[in-house]
Amino acid sequence: MGYEAAKAKFFRNEAAADEGRQVSDEAVSASPVFETPPDLLEIQKLLDGKHVHQAEQLALALKAWLGVSHLYKQNLGSAASPKGDVVEWLNDNASELGKTQQERIASLVNWDKSGGRPTTGK
Numbered sequence: 001m002g003y004e005a006a007k008a009k010f011f012r013n014e015a016a017a018d019e020g021r022q023v024s025d026e027a028v029s030a031s032p033v034f035e036t037p038p039d040l041l042e043i044q045k046l047l048d049g050k051h052v053h054q055a056e057q058l059a060l061a062l063k064a065w066l067g068v069s070h071l072y073k074q075n076l077g078s079a080a081s082p083k084g085d086v087v088e089w090l091n092d093n094a095s096e097l098g099k100t101q102q103e104r105i106a107s108l109v110n111w112d113k114s115g116g117r118p119t120t121g122k
Helices: 003-018 025-030 038-048 056-073 082-093 099-109
Strands: none
Touching: 038 056, 056 082, 056 099, 082 099
16 A cells, blocks of 8 residues: 555544544545645644744644643543643653743643633632
8 A cells, every 4th residue: 555545544533533423544545546635744744843834833833732631532531730740741742841821822722711710710
C-alpha cells in the first residue's frame, strides 16, 4: 500500500470512528485516493517541525489539543476539565515549558469555556 492510499485509509477510518462505524479495507481500496488540502499539508509540516515559519508553542498547542481531544473521543478525559487535561498533557510531553506557558496554551486550546471560578451570587 502506497503513502497516498495509507493516508486515505487513515482519514476514512478516523471519520468512521467519529461516526461510530468501521470501514472495510475493500471500501477504502475502491474509493478514489484522498488528496490532502494544501492547508492541512502546512499544518502537518508545523507538527513535524519542518515548517518554514516554525512556531514551537503553536505546534505544542496543536499536539496537546489533538492528544486531549482524542482522549475525550474515547471518554478517557478527566471529569475536572479539558484545560486541566491539557496542562497534564503538557507536563507529560513538554516538561521544558514553564507554568505560564502551559497555562497560556491550555487556555488557548480549551474548548470548555464554561469553567472557572464559581459565582457567589452577588
